Amino acid sequence: KNALDNMNREAAFKTACLEACHNGFVVKDYLNAQAKASVESPAKSARQKKAEEVAAELDHPEIYRRLKAWRDAKVAEMGGPVYRVLALRSIRELSDKLPITPTALKAIKGIGQKKLELFGDELLQIIIDFCEEKDFAGLALNEPEPEEKKPKVNSKLVSFDLWKSGKSITEIAKTRKYAESTIEGHLAHFVSTGEIDIEKLVSPDKVKRISEFFIREKMPLLSEAKAALGDNISYGELKFVLNYLRFKGMVDNS
Incomplete structure (x- = not known):
């Protein structure tokens, strides 16, 4: 009931x-x-x-x-x-x-x-x-304002700008807390676009020797070039010249 x-x-x-x-x-x-x-x-x-x-x-x-x-x-x-x-x-x-x-x-x-x-x-x-x-205020939470996205830094360009300002590769690496090989890679990019004159990074004599090897062997491998050309040529120099030859169309871009 x-x-x-x-x-x-x-x-x-x-x-x-x-x-x-x-x-x-x-x-x-x-x-x-x-x-x-x-x-x-x-x-x-x-x-x-x-x-x-x-x-x-x-x-x-x-x-x-x-x-x-x-x-x-x-x-x-x-x-x-x-x-x-x-x-x-x-x-x-x-x-x-x-x-x-x-x-x-x-x-x-x-x-x-x-x-x-x-x-x-x-x-x-x-x-x-x-x-x-x-006559109460009430709770008025507003949407949080979206965080302003920081523009993505072009790391290569930062290194390039420092180099143009007169800093050496060693100084740039120390300033940016990067390995010198990383800075060399950044600058090699601008050699491949023609924005850096190869002879500002590598002496004309070394450019000639390294270019002759890569063109003759038709195998742009840095390790083989290093073994053939000896210790007085660095990997960085090999990288710069190889990118220069690619820019000129004298070696394959692969």
Whole structure:
């Protein structure tokens, strides 16, 4: 019998609330209908009593009741369990923090992107209306401004600019905390584009000897050139001349 009574009371309660929303959901009308239906019910359920006790413990019980009323109306409209619309713990947090921007609303536990899209506008309007009525500030978190992306540094160009300023390869490597071979690779790139004159990096005699080897052997391998030409020619010099020959089209670019 108790179960049947509870079902009848709940059905009558929901019917009265739905009728109040016949011409659209208005919080005040809904609350009035809810209050009237509660009075007409012979007794309140344990769940209703618990909800009222919770509301009484909050700093803003009125907004808690409005939000819960909205939630109950949504559940009646959409069907399904209440947590799919809004759990009570989320309503409590909303009542406590009073978010008035989408970012602040999304920070509430239980409100993800999907619920923000489905219910965000309605929830914000209820809370904003309440804050205006009571002259409360509300919580206004704004979207963080996107960090300005630093332009990607062209490392080769930095080394090239330092070299043009008069620094040696050793000095550039020390300044940039790179290996000398890395700086040589950077400058070799600009030899291959014709922006650096080969003779500013390698003596004419060495350019001639190294060029003759690469052209004759037709195998631009630095290790073989180093073994053939001896220790008085560095890998860096070989790299510079090889890129120079590629720029001139005198050896294969592979």
